[in-house]
Amino acid sequence: MHDLLEGLLDLSGKDERPLTSRLAAQLRSLISEGRLKLGQRLPSSRALAARLGVSRNTVTYAIEQLVAEGYLDVSQSRRPVVAAGAALLTARCFDDLAPDTVSRPLSTWAQHLASSDWPPLYRGRPLPFQPGLADEREFPHDIWGRCLRHAANRRFQRSDPTSNDSALQAALLNHLATHRGISACPEQIIIMPSAQAGLALIARVMIDAGDVAWIESPGYGGAYAAAFTAGAKIVGVPVDTDGLRIADNAPVPKLIFVTPSHQYPTGYLMPIGRRLELLRFAGSVGAAIIEDDYDGEFHYEGRPVAALAAIDPDALVFYVGTFSKAMSTDVRVGYVVVPEAMIPTFELAQRHLGLLTSATLQTALAEFIERGAYLAHVRRMTRLYRERRDCLIGALTEEVGTRLSVDAPAGGMQLLVRYTGLTDDRHLSHRLLGLGVVARPLSEMLHHESQERGLFLGFAAWTNAELIDGAKLIGRYML
């Protein structure tokens, strides 16, 4: 009988899995492949353990596993028998399958993903000028850690604990009322696993395949991604120094995506006149507006402008915000303020798509805001990031000189550098990445025909010294 398994089982090779799993897997294969036949009896666990040089427990556990799965039967004897349930497997039963089972078509959308250049991902530690990053080194990790621990120790149980935490809704609403002029009821705030999830959710709720969505050009790739996922026909609408310029000849939109606080990537602020024009236009054609206030907490000149949602509370505006810029990318919680009449729809849509955020995390965020830690951090970072913005502009001017054009953004965490004579910003970006600097090309963010070229540089997450070093590298390659 011991000849039966001779040479078939081998646990000596290098493998990170536990011995029990490996033994079970090998026995399973032998049965599946028909090398152990229905009714054949295995050696005792003691004998098997001795032969393989493993503990008897290892063997016992593997046998129990295969019994539970129905491969082996020990009902008649202590020595396991290949079970009738496995008799389907006279030969390896999957031989008739196509060898490459995953090459079959994905959904049309999923197939398209391979050709998408958004989001750009950089592995490893962040590199200078990578946009959208807060400086983690400045974040009050200790206070945040305490808030999390308090939240985890909360012992009471709620029925539906994870959709939208009412304490967080209340704290956030108070902040948004004071700093953005938004008046809403707390239930209008839908908490999201990320701001991007909010964009995709709004698109999914508002858009049927073929509906027209306007996005800014140049504009944020995530807005394109969200509208595309929902099947929208996407129209890139050029921006000027006042932000998105209403396009008279473009197809009438169902959804308009804008970044009025600091246009992404140009940094321009949309003034009140353009805001009113946009609201009026959207209302007249029945379009919804997504107002993405991605880094709206950081204002350097003057005060933050009231949100579109604040100017006309009756307009169909979705205000999107995030904690990952103002606090830390580790947090990654976003939110959407939806029109009051849409609360039930969004709550249901959120559950159907599983767009939930840990209740513990939400409770901790509420405490972080309520105790003033959030506002204190935003204020401190506003001062710091403004200095860094000025430092980067100074360094770039010094290194690249007058052929460079930077419109100092009134706020936010990044700036756009335009450079006369630059024709291939992708190539330049690629070369700079090789030197350890992330400088995103403007041409990647264009959604209409345009000769605009430039580099998009994040300045928030780096010290002045790091910014100056990076500017020197750029200067060397731009000259």
Added chain:
Amino acid sequence: MHDLLEGLLDLSGKDERPLTSRLAAQLRSLISEGRLKLGQRLPSSRALAARLGVSRNTVTYAIEQLVAEGYLDVSQSRRPVVAAGAALLTARCFDDLAPDTVSRPLSTWAQHLASSDWPPLYRGRPLPFQPGLADEREFPHDIWGRCLRHAANRRFQRSDPTSNDSALQAALLNHLATHRGISACPEQIIIMPSAQAGLALIARVMIDAGDVAWIESPGYGGAYAAAFTAGAKIVGVPVDTDGLRIADNAPVPKLIFVTPSHQYPTGYLMPIGRRLELLRFAGSVGAAIIEDDYDGEFHYEGRPVAALAAIDPDALVFYVGTFSKAMSTDVRVGYVVVPEAMIPTFELAQRHLGLLTSATLQTALAEFIERGAYLAHVRRMTRLYRERRDCLIGALTEEVGTRLSVDAPAGGMQLLVRYTGLTDDRHLSHRLLGLGVVARPLSEMLHHESQERGLFLGFAAWTNAELIDGAKLIGRYML
């Protein structure tokens, strides 16, 4: 001049917003409504403060706000003037809009949500027998809180910190290899904000509108929701005591959703023979399988059976799991093990839809697993929940007697009660809810024509005494 604002501004009413916001809002309205005209000059902030009985800072802040927004201009004088930018507003500019801006059509999917009866939501504290809930009272909140604090205090910064944490992937893979026989590489584990997000993501990646998806009948409402969101044509396939029975006459599926560990809601375990049959069938027609192991950690009879994904690692199987059942609903993190060749597609799809989970939370989960707290808790809860299952079956048998039929589930957190003579389980469920007991009707979970009726009862989150009290209530109404 002071007559200009006479009777127009009033901050005496009850309002929870800060005075500054209220003053800014009132001034904004006066300008928007044309009651203050272009070029009109406001009183000095000192005079305005005195008149309104508020501090001068309150007024200054409100004025600055409106200047930033472009409503007022202070460039020529200290006393603010209604600005040219606001001249668009000769009358309230939204008068030409339809009054009910949110009544316009949502997407077809969003319109359908209103008629969806999933998920059932219960406000307030959880009620006995509400399914899917772990007992929070038994959870080691203190250990979990320490893990969270450690994770928050981690100071290093990563470039792409929030998609899928490699420490969590490694810890989870080790667990899945040992307890489910799954062999995979860590990158195959995609971390999700919830298991539901995983289901919806898989459907979105695999399904185009009109593709056929099979779901179990009776079956899990979340599977229906996920397939419906992706636009699938949904076919409910009846289950027997071995789980989903392959339907020869049904349209050929692109996606098959199953719960082989404990079928939802019947609790039956799919034996190896049916598993192999399913894998073979799916392979032959080119269908993908979603294996939802929603409460697969809790096994009471024998050992957990190897996952479908473990039986044939080359099959197109998506294994879905969650931490919210084994740990606490507050955690709400799920995951999907995807086929290796699909890692790039899923990573991109995850980012496009923003299905991200806080990096801090992921790091804390990795520590919770690595230090053994996860497995220790699962083992302790397995003993406790088995006792509770037995207690509930005993109490129901005592109260309702022999006309009751319960198939004691081999694992999991809930059981299905069938009752001869019960014709309207929805009505019974509704009456029981009025008495403070959640007993979900089986008929709500049917996706094919069937006369099956019953009640679905969660037993994990309640003590024996609570379970007995609930059983008595049910007994009273079933007799």
